[in-house]
Amino acid sequence: MEANEILAKAESLRNDLSTGFRDEIVKSLYTEAENIAKRAVKGATDKKYDFDQKVDRLVTSPYAGLPIMLGLLGIIIWLTVSGANVASNAIAFVLFGIGDWGRALFNQIGMPWWITGFIWDGVYLGLAWVISVMLPPMMIFFPAFTFLEDLGYLPRVAFNLDWMFKKTGAHGKQSLTMAMGFGCNAAGVIATRVIDSPRERLIAILTNNFVPCNGRFPTLIMLATVFVAASFPPALTSFVAAGTVVGVVLIGVAFTFLASWVLSKTVLKGEASAFTLELPPYRRPNVSRILYTSIIDRTIFVLWRAMQTAAPAGAIIWILANIHLGDTNLARAIADWLNPFGLLLGLDGVILLAYIIAIPANEIVVPTMMMVYMGAGMMVNGPSSNSAIFDLLVNGNGWTMLTAVNLMLFALLHNPCATTIMTIYKETKSLKWATLSVVMTLGTAFVVTFFTASIARLLGWV
Amino acid sequence: MTNTKTILPTEHCETCPAFTQLEQMGIKVGDFDRVIALAGNPNTGKSTLFNALTGLKQHTGNWPGKTVTRAEGGFEFNKMRYKLVDLPGTYSLLSASQDEEVARDFILFGQPNCTIVVTDATSLERNLNLVLQVMEITEHVVVAINLMDEAKRKGLEVDARSLSRDLGIPAIAITARTGEGIHTLLGAVADVIEGKIITKPLRVGGTPEFQKAVSELVPMIEQMAPGIPNARWLAIRLLDGDARVQKALSTGELGDIVSRQQRQDVQFSGKMSVEGRQ
Numbered sequence: 001m002e003a004n005e006i007l008a009k010a011e012s013l014r015n016d017l018s019t020g021f022r023d024e025i026v027k028s029l030y031t032e033a034e035n036i037a038k039r040a041v042k043g044a045t046d047k048k049y050d051f052d053q054k055v056d057r058l059v060t061s062p063y064a065g066l067p068i069m070l071g072l073l074g075i076i077i078w079l080t081v082s083g084a085n086v087a088s089n090a091i092a093f094v095l096f097g098i099g100d101w102g103r104a105l106f107n108q109i110g111m112p113w114w115i116t117g118f119i120w121d122g123v124y125l126g127l128a129w130v131i132s133v134m135l136p137p138m139m140i141f142f143p144a145f146t147f148l149e150d151l152g153y154l155p156r157v158a159f160n161l162d163w164m165f166k167k168t169g170a171h172g173k174q175s176l177t178m179a180m181g182f183g184c185n186a187a188g189v190i191a192t193r194v195i196d197s198p199r200e201r202l203i204a205i206l207t208n209n210f211v212p213c214n215g216r217f218p219t220l221i222m223l224a225t226v227f228v229a230a231s232f233p234p235a236l237t238s239f240v241a242a243g244t245v246v247g248v249v250l251i252g253v254a255f256t257f258l259a260s261w262v263l264s265k266t267v268l269k270g271e272a273s274a275f276t277l278e279l280p281p282y283r284r285p286n287v288s289r290i291l292y293t294s295i296i297d298r299t300i301f302v303l304w305r306a307m308q309t310a311a312p313a314g315a316i317i318w319i320l321a322n323i324h325l326g327d328t329n330l331a332r333a334i335a336d337w338l339n340p341f342g343l344l345l346g347l348d349g350v351i352l353l354a355y356i357i358a359i360p361a362n363e364i365v366v367p368t369m370m371m372v373y374m375g376a377g378m379m380v381n382g383p384s385s386n387s388a389i390f391d392l393l394v395n396g397n398g399w400t401m402l403t404a405v406n407l408m409l410f411a412l413l414h415n416p417c418a419t420t421i422m423t424i425y426k427e428t429k430s431l432k433w434a435t436l437s438v439v440m441t442l443g444t445a446f447v448v449t450f451f452t453a454s455i456a457r458l459l460g461w462v
Numbered sequence: 463m464t465n466t467k468t469i470l471p472t473e474h475c476e477t478c479p480a481f482t483q484l485e486q487m488g489i490k491v492g493d494f495d496r497v498i499a500l501a502g503n504p505n506t507g508k509s510t511l512f513n514a515l516t517g518l519k520q521h522t523g524n525w526p527g528k529t530v531t532r533a534e535g536g537f538e539f540n541k542m543r544y545k546l547v548d549l550p551g552t553y554s555l556l557s558a559s560q561d562e563e564v565a566r567d568f569i570l571f572g573q574p575n576c577t578i579v580v581t582d583a584t585s586l587e588r589n590l591n592l593v594l595q596v597m598e599i600t601e602h603v604v605v606a607i608n609l610m611d612e613a614k615r616k617g618l619e620v621d622a623r624s625l626s627r628d629l630g631i632p633a634i635a636i637t638a639r640t641g642e643g644i645h646t647l648l649g650a651v652a653d654v655i656e657g658k659i660i661t662k663p664l665r666v667g668g669t670p671e672f673q674k675a676v677s678e679l680v681p682m683i684e685q686m687a688p689g690i691p692n693a694r695w696l697a698i699r700l701l702d703g704d705a706r707v708q709k710a711l712s713t714g715e716l717g718d719i720v721s722r723q724q725r726q727d728v729q730f731s732g733k734m735s736v737e738g739r740q
Contacts, residue, residue, distance in 0.1 A: 003712045006682050010700035013675040022702060025668045029594055032666050037587035040625040043618040193550075193561050280505040281584070281612065286639075 052281055056156070060279075065160040072148065073249065078242035080140045081221050085238070087136035089385055095128035118318055126314020129367030130306050133218045138302060141214060142294035145182060150285035154179050158277055166272045168257050169264025171200035173275065174207075178256065181211035183298060185416055186423040188213075193427075197273045203260050205424055206437050209416040210256045212249060214302055215363035219411045220245050222366060226386050226393075227404035244408075252412050255444065267436075305419070306363035313357050313364050317371045331372050345446060346406035346453030346462075350397070355410075360418045365411065373397050402462045406449045413445035484645065485538040486517025494536060494545040496655055499569055501596055502580035503589050504551030507608045509533075511580055511638040512548040515648075539648045547574065553588075555595045556702075563706065569599050570692065571715065575655045576602040578647070583613035583620045583635070597631065597663035598695045604650050605633040611640070630662035665694070675701055687716050 059068050099120055106116040148154065154176055162172035173195050181188030188208040195201040212220060224244035229237040264270060320331035328336075331353070339349030354368035373392060393399040415438045416424070425434040456462050502508045512518065516535030533548040549568055550561035569577055579596050581589035586607070597603050607620055626633040632650040636643030653659040668676075679697035684690060696716070699707040710716050 003686065003714070006679065006686060006700070006711060007708060009682060010679060010697075013678060014701050014703065017672060017675060017701070018669070021669060021672050024672065025666070025698075025702075028666050028668055029591055032594060032664070033587055033590035036590055036625065036628045039628060040621045041583075041586050041618055042621070043616075278504065 055282065056279060059153075059156050060159050065156075069157060069160055070246070072153070074242060074246050076141065076144045076148075077245050077249070078238060079144060080137050080217070081225065081242045081245060082238035083140045084136035084218075084221060085225055085241075085386075087139070088132050091135065092128070092132035095132055099124055099128060114322070117322065118315065122315045122318025123311045124314070125371060126310040126317070126364070126367055127307055129314075129370060130310035130364055131303070133222065133366055134215075134303055134306055134363055135299070137218050137221055138214055138299045139295070141217065142183065142298045143290055146290045146294040146298070147285050149179075150283065150290060152280045152282045155277055155279050159279065162277075164257060165260070168261035169200075169270065169272050170203045170207075170260040171195045171197060171272060171275070172277065174200070174204040174256075174260070177204045177208060178211045178253075181208045181213060183214055184302060185209050185211065185213045185420040189420060189423045189427055196275065197270075199264075199268050199270045200273065202428065202433060203263050203268055205427060206263060206433065206440060207256045207259045209420065209437065209441050210252045210259065210413065212252055212412055213362070214298075215306065215361060215417065216365075216411050217245075218363070219366050220248055220408055222389070223404045223408050224248075226390050227401060230386070230390060248408050248412055251409070255413065259440065259444070302363075306361050309358075309361040310364045310367060313360075313368055314371065316357060317368060321372065335372060344453065345410070345449040346402045346456065347410060347449065348397070348399075348403065351403075351407060351410075355414065358417075359415075362411070362417045400462045402453060402456045406452055409452065410445050410449050413441060413448055415442040415445075484515070484648065486515065494543045496542060496575040497545045497547065497572070498651060499572065499574040499577045500546060500548045500580060501565055501569060501577055501592065502549075502551055502606075502608075503553055503582065503592055506551065506580045506582040506589065507638045508548055508551060508580045511578075511606065511608065511636070511644075512546060514638050514641055514644060515546055540652060542652065547572070552592065554592060555599070566599075567706075569596060570695075571710070573691075574600075574602075576604060576651050578604050578606050578651065580606045580608050580638075583607045583609045584616055584618060586620065586625075593629065594664070594666055597629065598665065598698065599692050601661050601663055601691070602654050603631045603661065603663065604647065604654055605629065605631060606638075606643075606647050607633060607635045608638050610635050610642070611637045628664065630664050632659060632661070672701070683716075690716065 058064055102124065103116060103120045106120065157179060158172055158175045161175045165172050165174050174192075176194065177188050177191040179188075180191040185208050188211065189205050192201050192204040192208070195204055221241065224241040225237065228244045229240040232240045264272075317331060320334070321329050323330040325333055335349035335353045337349065338352040342348040342350075342352045350369055350372045353372060354365050357368050358365045370389075370392075373396065393403075415421070421434055421438060424437050425431065428434065500508045500512055512533065512535060515537045517537075518533075518535045535546050535548075537544055537546065547568060549565040552562040552565045555562060555566040555569075568574070577596055577600055579589075579593045581593060593603070593605055605625065607622055607625070610620065613620055620635060622633045622635045632654065634643055634647040634650055636647055638644070650659065654661060676694060676697045679700060680693045683693040683696055687693075690696070696707055696711075700711070
């Protein structure tokens with residue numbers, strides 16, 4: 001018996017069947033399920049169920065739904081910002097202290113200067129920076145996020161935002177994939193598998209990067225704390241910083257909608273498809289599982305990945321900074337060469353150099369930038385406080401508020417990290433879409449920062 | 463992904479032989495005697511059951527669609543080594559989204575020795591749709607009625623025996639979160655695999671003319687691939703015009719499955735540690 005014969009037979013049999021036979025099958029499935037369930041289940045719903053419904057009516061109401069969502073986002077980010085600040089300073093103090101001690105020890109036993117420099121001012125410094133900048137925010141953000149996830153809040157977010165996605169021609173479940181993107185954009189891209197329609201799935205994949213992941217949060221938090229919030233009274237700084245980060249996240253969401261809309265009007269034309277979304281019952285989150293998932297699976301996983309790129313990045317910067325060219329060094333020379341373009345975007349050459357080195361993992365942008373600014377070799381103490389960072393950037397390297405704002409925008413909009421690009425390629429099996437994801441985001445970042453820089457200059461703000 | 467052993471909290475007393483029967487093996491699934499698939503609607507606690515059995519810490523989130531790739535782990539029960547495959551949660555096996563295809567392909571083409579369909583005791587009716595569909599594909603099915611604790615809180619009583627009688631397959635009440643009923647479930651799974659329990663899965667009809675069409679196709683499929691276990695389901699899918707099944711038929715994938723199964727050496731990729739992490 002040949003396969004073709006069977007296919008032909010099935011074809012002819014199907015044509016003989018009455019047109020509604022599919023509906024018949026589905027209907028009999030449902031009837032059967034209903035009858036069996038009726039026989040097996042006894043009892044009625046009680047108060048718990050009513051309570052769930054009451055909560056749902058509130059958190060998914062057209063009026064209270066969005067404010068509650070923003071409130072929760074604000075609380076999580078405020079907890080992260082205010083907690084991370086203290087912890088980051090403490091960790092930096094200890095780690096940079098160890099660095100000083102190690103350097104002194106190496107000097108004492110007569111190590112050649114380049115070994116001391118390579119290890120302590122290159123590799124070790126890169127690691128110390130990444131740990132002190134990244135670990136505290138993640139230790140707070142991930143458990144808080146996982147708590148909401150285990151509680152069952154995420155599907156409610158999807159419910160609240162569905163109408164907006166529909167208007168932009170995208171799928172309502174895209175908000176679930178965006179929520180995953182907060183943790184890691186690569187995870188967000190994988191999560192798009194829940195979207196049935198290939199068109200809408202591609203939109204979700206291509207726009208996921210507009211949600212700042214945990215690798216980029218520390219950059220936003222640092223800039224919001226050191227620059228935006230610095231001019232406010234100390235009692236308000238954490239609120240102002242958190243508000244700024246929430247604002248940046250909202251700008252990212254706005255760009256997600258904009259990009260989704262543009263995509264569904266151009267290369268990915270089509271209407272949003274309908275879908276059913278189950279609102280699962282609220283479940284009491286299991287504390288030990290939350291801690292395990294958020295600390296081991298997420299925090300340590302992301303931190304380990306960052307450390308793997310931070311160590312070689314630290315080494316590269318140290319080498320670049322110690323290859324002397326006349327009275328400058330290679331790192332400076334590259335940064336100077338990039339500088340005109342950087343200034344055009346309201347950034348500078350060092351920032352662009354840091355972004356190029358940080359393509360494998362966005363987490364190391366700030367550490368890389370700091371190391372180039374400080375100039376390896378001559379540095380004794382890492383700036384372990386906010387005022388020291390402010391001093392280094394503003395007085396030492398000519399930063400303005402525009403630089404800080406544009407760096408936040410750039411961090412939000414620029415190309416996905418190498419891991420995410422690889423994931424996009426694997427999920428779409430297409431070089432075209434992987435390339436578009438880079439071109440689209442990087443293009444947006446260039447255009448937006450150029451735009452804000454030009455306006456600021458025209459108005460004479462900088 | 464670590465492999466920490468935890469003693470399952472269970473209501474069985476320690477003298478019960480079942481108490482020591484289960485050994486969690488984490489991701490050490492190199493050698494295994496049997497393969498079990500975990501299917502079910504989203505949010506019914508498949509990953510929780512998976513973790514309880516394997517001792518792994520696959521992330522369980524309270525939203526439909528948490529598991530989009532399949533995760534694999536192992537455990538030992540009654541001196542038999544089992545490989546457990548956690549499939550994405552789906553409402554049906556009919557549509558074409560990727561997570562549903564992962565689930566369906568595995569049950570159909572992965573040929574597990576037994577499939578556990580995890581259901582939510584608090585919304586059994588909706589969950590039974592999937593159970594009925596899985597039963598169309600394979601006779602080796604056991605239903606796990608999970609979230610019994612939630613059902614109790616809501617004042618619902620679920621009669622597992624009535625369900626089992628109606629479906630023609632074992633139906634076991636469990637609470638995966640606490641480990642309650644898990645040993646009974648594994649016992650039933652082993653019995654189904656060993657043939658100690660002969661299942662008689664309920665087949666949902668359709669019109670007489672449809673039944674006739676199916677019965678014309680089944681012998682043709684069986685003739686092409688002798689020994690194929692789910693000719694009836696394939697016939698139904700072909701009548702429905704299912705592109706994936708049509709492709710599997712014309713590329714010879716179906717024939718391969720049968721010969722592979724007859725050689726009894728089904729090989730799977732060990733992607734757990736990479737793909738299972740989300």
